Amino acid sequence: MGAIVSAQRVTKVYPMGKVSVVALDDVSFSIEEGEFVAIMGPSGSGKSTLMNLIGCLDKPTSGTISIDNTDIAHLSDRQLARLRGSQIGFVFQTFNLIPRIDALANVMLPMTFAQKIPPKERRARAQMLLESVGLGQRLHHMPSELSGGECQRVAIARALANDPKILLADEPTGNLDTKTGKAILELFVELHKSGRTLVVVTHDAAVAAHARRILRLLDGKIVGEEKL
């Protein structure tokens, strides 16, 4: 299996007025296809920046970062959006569902952006994905009618909408109680078992414990790596 994410001497500097903040400092690593990796670190360690780079939301100041062998530094805005849409599935701490449309429509939304799944198959695929996260009975519920755990399941189904190479989760259990959070993590483990590449960004050791490899970040550098 080849590297799906490859970072070579990645540095990210944010200009903040007169001073510059180095968020990532000469970071190199790679993630293989099918891996379940946790990126851990306290707040300010640069893990959000790293997630933004893997998620193609941002470009590095120097160094190269490749997603599925594509160096994102040379991509246009439009190409980045396309890459995000087709290869990356985001799961956010606060779920970020569109409140005015039902669960099914939320899952279908990324499909309309990426145009990867043919229009006729979208509804059936969205339904299948919601069923696979255990929400077969909640297809037409609005986000406001769903519990936090259910919302996060919808968000996971949405992240899988375009069958992406990487599932990228940012503190996915941060807004959930322990029990619900655990169920979500079990869902991640299942997804991993079915061959999906997972990257979870967290400061919670209990969450990281579900991964097979942990990258520890501190002050913009990788300070440790452990395999579980």
Place this chain on the structure above:
Amino acid sequence: MSFREALKLSWTNIRAHKLRNALAMLSVTIGIASVIAIVTMTTGLQDALLDTLTKDLLRANMITVNVEGSAGLFGTAQVFSSRDVEQLKRISGVKSVDVIGRVRGDALYFKNRRLLDASTRITTSKDLIPLDAGRSVQAKGEIVIGARIAEVICRRMLAEERQIPENDEVLQEECKSPGTKPPLAQRLLGQSLKLRFLSSDSQLSEDELRIVGIVKDSQFISGTACYVSPDYQGFTEAIDGIEVPVYAGIILSVADLNQLSAVKEAVEEYFQNSSDARKLVGEEKKIEINTLEEIITEIKKNFLQFTAFLGAIALVALLVGMIGVVNIMLITVKERTREIGVMKATGATRGAVLKLFLTESTIICVLGAVLGVLFGMFLSVWFIKLTVALAQGLREIPFVFVPDWYLIAVLTGIAVGIASGLYPAWQAARVNPIEALRYE
């Protein structure tokens, strides 16, 4: 993101804020409605005027000659002499030359009571004045009365018979447009009027006249003017030491339409050089020589200016409406910043975001425009009623459906939607997803 998908999602978004989007829509509605109302109304007025002109008064083979001024052919300036008429008759291609003028010192009486509003004119034309009943004047001692004068006579006649006051409401209603009511018209025809006038030798004279016709009741034809034969002509001017009769306007008709412009040129040349009218008018005013086509062009030009002026005011209303939409869209973009971030994270390109917000503002504006068209039609009917009620003599302006303008209104809706959505949508498209996802 396909157009249909954008449409569906935008519609969902619009429905989420029904009240404020409805208000934004309403502001566009008002703008479009005022444009539509004004165009429809002025077009109606123009069509009514042209209709009267082309169907009732003028014919394509006619050339009218009059002194510059608001009343035109029926004006007070009597400058065209009988010698001018004779000269015009000699122009090749001219079939007939008729005159219109006023009776000097005229006063009309019915049953020894003066008809106050009446003005008496002479004409040699047998078919210039359209009639509702009877026939045109053919001899001395005959008169054709205006529609309003016919009403007055009708009321006096019936009030006397029935011993009721003339201002009785039922009677007034009964005597409206008597020329169009055959039994009343028949009774009016044959009634006699007394005309007092000054003859050409300045003698005060009197004559008994029999009503032979009633002028068509139309908003653009004078209802108070009555017509008698040229025998009552009394205005003269001394030109080169000779007293000659003078008239207010001349109407020429040509035998062959193809000769119209040639005849017109000859008429123009005549009045430029040797005519009596030129001597009387001097340099003070222009002698206007027009064909029907030119009159129509002139009227249309005037109406276009009028419509453009009022339309410009209406456009201001539309502009205000647009600002309302821009405002709402800016708020919407701000509110949905986080969602825009999510959409971008899940693969939405700038173009897709732009499309989504443009679609939203366009839906608002197109709905506003469609409602505006309907409301504008309603408004113009109401406007017409109001104008008719306020302006004396104006009646039944037709409501004119101008299909072009309705299409233009809807296209304007789309254009306004895009124009007012452009800046907010651009703001949305350039949202930085990282910041947007952090936005509370």
